[in-house]
Amino acid sequence: PVKNEILIFTGHGKIGRNVLSVLESDGVIAVGGGIGTLNEFSIAFHEGKVIGVLEGVGGAIEKVLNIEEELRKGTGKRIKAVIIKDKEPRRLVKRVLEEIKKREKKIKAEAPIVFKNKKGKNLFGVLHLPEKERPPLVILSHGFQGNVTDSKFVKLARVLREEGFLVFRFDFEGCGNSEGEAKGITLANEVFDLESAWEAVLDQCHIDSKRVAIVGYSLGAVASALFASKFETPIKTLVFWAPALNQKELFKIWYSKDDLEEIKKGVLIKGTKEIGREYYLENKNRDYSPVLSKIKSPILIIHGKKDEDVPLGFSKKLSENQNIVLKVLPKADHKFGDLRSQERLVSETAKWIKKYL
Numbered sequence: 126p127v128k129n130e131i132l133i134f135t136g137h138g139k140i141g142r143n144v145l146s147v148l149e150s151d152g153v154i155a156v157g158g159g160i161g162t163l164n165e166f167s168i169a170f171h172e173g174k175v176i177g178v179l180e181g182v183g184g185a186i187e188k189v190l191n192i193e194e195e196l197r198k199g200t201g202k203r204i205k206a207v208i209i210k211d212k213e214p215r216r217l218v219k220r221v222l223e224e225i226k227k228r229e230k231k232i233k234a235e236a237p238i239v240f241k242n243k244k245g246k247n248l249f250g251v252l253h254l255p256e257k258e259r260p261p262l263v264i265l266s267h268g269f270q271g272n273v274t275d276s277k278f279v280k281l282a283r284v285l286r287e288e289g290f291l292v293f294r295f296d297f298e299g300c301g302n303s304e305g306e307a308k309g310i311t312l313a314n315e316v317f318d319l320e321s322a323w324e325a326v327l328d329q330c331h332i333d334s335k336r337v338a339i340v341g342y343s344l345g346a347v348a349s350a351l352f353a354s355k356f357e358t359p360i361k362t363l364v365f366w367a368p369a370l371n372q373k374e375l376f377k378i379w380y381s382k383d384d385l386e387e388i389k390k391g392v393l394i395k396g397t398k399e400i401g402r403e404y405y406l407e408n409k410n411r412d413y414s415p416v417l418s419k420i421k422s423p424i425l426i427i428h429g430k431k432d433e434d435v436p437l438g439f440s441k442k443l444s445e446n447q448n449i450v451l452k453v454l455p456k457a458d459h460k461f462g463d464l465r466s467q468e469r470l471v472s473e474t475a476k477w478i479k480k481y482l
Contacts, residue, residue, distance in 0.1 A: 209221055209224060234253060234254050234255070234286060235251055235252070235253055235254075236251065236252045236254060237249065237250070237251050237252075238250050238251070238252060238325065238329065240321060240322070240324075240325035240328075241321065242298055242314075242317060242318050242321040243317045243318075243320070243321060244298070244314075244317075246298050246303065246304040246305050247303065247304045248295055248296060248297070248298060248303040248304070248318060248321065248322070249273065249295065249296045249301060249302035249303050250273065250293055250294060250295030250296065250322065250325070251273055251282070251293070251294050251295070252291065252292075252293055252326070252329070252330065253282045253283065253285070253286035253290075253291065253292040253293070253294075254286070254291060254330070255286050255287075255288075255289045255290060255291055256289075257289045258331070259331055259332060259333045260289055260290055260291040260332060260333065261289075261290055261291070261332070261333050261336035261337065261338070261361075261482040262290070262291050262292075262293065262326060262330075262332045262333070262334075262336070262337045262338070263282075263285055263290050263291070263292045263293070263337075263338045263339070263340060263478060263482075264292075264293050264294075264295075264319065264322060264323065264326075264337070264338075264339045264340070264349075265278045265281065265282065265292065265293065265294040265295075265339075265340050266315075266319060266339060266340065266341040266342065266345035266346070266348055266349045267294070267296070267297065267300070267342055267345050268342040268343035268344050268345050268369075269310070269343060269344040269345075269369075269398065270299070270300055270307050270310065270397075270398050270399070271300060271301075271342070271343075271345070272296050272300050272301025272302070273294045273295060273296050273301055273302075274301070275342075276467070277342070277366075277461055277467055277470060277471065278294045278340075278342075279294075280467070280471050281340065281470075281471045281474055281475065282294055284471055284472075284475050285475055285478065288475065288479060290478070290482070291326070291330055291332055293322060293325075293326050295318075295322050297310070297314075297315050297318045297345075297348075298310070298314055298315075298318055306399075306401075307398070307399040307401075308391075308392045308399040308400070308401035309401055309403065310401060310403075310404055311401075311403050311404050311407050312344070312347060312348055312351065312404075312407060312408065313407065315344070315345070315348035316348050316351045316352050316355075318348075319339075319348055319349065319352040320352065334358060335358070335361070336361055336482045337358070337360050337361055337482075338360065338361055338362045338363065338364070338478050338481070338482055339352070339353060339360055339363050339364075340363075340364045340365075340366070340474060340478075341363065341364070341365050341366070341368065342365075342366040342367065343366065343367050343368065343369045343434075343435065343459070344369050346365035346366065346367070346368035346369065346370070347368065347369055347370055347372070347413050349363060349365070350363070350365070350368070350370065350413060350416050350417060350420065351413065351416060353420050353422070354416050354417075354419040354420055359421070359422060360420070360422055361422055361481055361482055362422050362423050362424070362425070362477065362478065362481035362482065363420065363422060363423075363424045363425070364424070364425045364426075364427065364474050364477055364478065365424065365425070365426045365427070365440075366426075366427050366428075366461070366470065366474075367427075367428050367429065367432055367434075367435045367440070367459050367461075368426060368435070368439075368440065368443070369434075369435050369439075370412065370413045370414045370416075370417075370439070370443065371412045371413070371414055371439055372408035372409070372411045372412065372413065373408070373409065373410050373411055373412050374412070374439075375435060375439075376405075376408070376409060378434070378436070379434070380393070380400075384400075385405070388400055388401070388402055388405040389402060389405070390402075414442075414443060417443065417446055417449070418446070420448070421448065422448070422481075423448050423449075423450070423481055424446075424448055424449045424450070425449075425450050425452065425473070425474070425477045426440045426443060426444060426449060426450070426451045426452070427451075427452050427454065427470055427473055427474065428440040428451065428452075428453055428454070428457075429453075429454050429456075429457025429458050429459060429461060429466065430453050430454065430455045430456070430457065431455075431456065431457060431458045432457070432458055432459040433458065433459065434458075434459035435459055437453065452473055454466045454469055454470065457470070
């Protein structure tokens with residue numbers, strides 16, 4: 126979908142195909158139809174999109190009269206969408222367009238950019254631009270073969286932007302919309318990409334360069350730690366989500382003997398991921414935990430108790446360092462997939478960053 130496009134859903138599409146459409150567009154009109162309408166309605170609602178609902182046409186959406194009330198349960202702060210209900214189609218569309226015009230400022234607050242890394246590859250990123258002058262900067266560093274559309278990062282970026290922070294989320298080389306091959310991913314390259322991301326922000330934005338934070342997820346936390354340990358200007362604070370620092374021990378969990386033989390030959394296809402030989406050779410005997418001793422800034426680690434990919438015990442050991450605070454989310458797995466865990470992940474991260482920036 127094109128940025129700023131208004132999408133009209135009848136509810137007959139597959140939810141897997143429609144999630145990205147909802148996340149990348151600025152307006153959603155949910156027309157009463159199949160049960161899929163409710164899914165798109167819920168996603169758009171949680172992402173703070175402008176929603177118009179065409180009533181009086183039957184379908185599942187007509188049967189959930191209290192959906193607004195249900196979605197607002199809990200803190201009530203996560204829902205920012207405006208619901209416009211009208212049985213007359215033309216009037217509905219007109220009202221939705223009027224609402225979107227009111228939000229033009231907010232729409233322009235998210236700016237996609239393309240920048241070069243050290244190898245000359247084009248990397249894709251999204252800047253979340255606050256209204257204040259010389260804002261502090263928060264860089265988001267995604268996990269292994271992740272991308273900028275990760276809902277955790279999108280939600281965090283929007284929350285922090287509302288609080289006056291400039292936030293930059295981007296795709297590492299070989300990931301998402303950036304150039305490069307997934308099988309060529311290495312930690313060394315990701316550290317260089319973080320440096321390129323930093324330079325891109327400095328080149329395009331006027332920030333307070335003494336107030337910088339990084340949020341790193343899984344392998345992105347390792348890249349962030351390595352970057353912060355060598356960065357000339359100290360990073361004010363870091364937040365790690367399920368950090369995968371002890372690669373040597375984690376390889377024993379992630380890969381079987383047969384997997385490792387495949388990697389040694391060149392590349393292992395595991396699910397949707399490609400694990401390349403370079404990444405294996407770089408990290409098979411590495412534990413990056415000692416790098417944290419070089420970082421004097423406060424560090425928050427957030428880890429799920431149900432994480433089987435990077436077991437909680439790794440972060441418990443890291444939290445023995447004086448400058449590290451560990452928060453455990455009892456129902457979260459490695460992906461922080463359930464809504465309540467994700468909400469707490471975002472709120473705890475935002476609270477920590479506001480405290481130290």
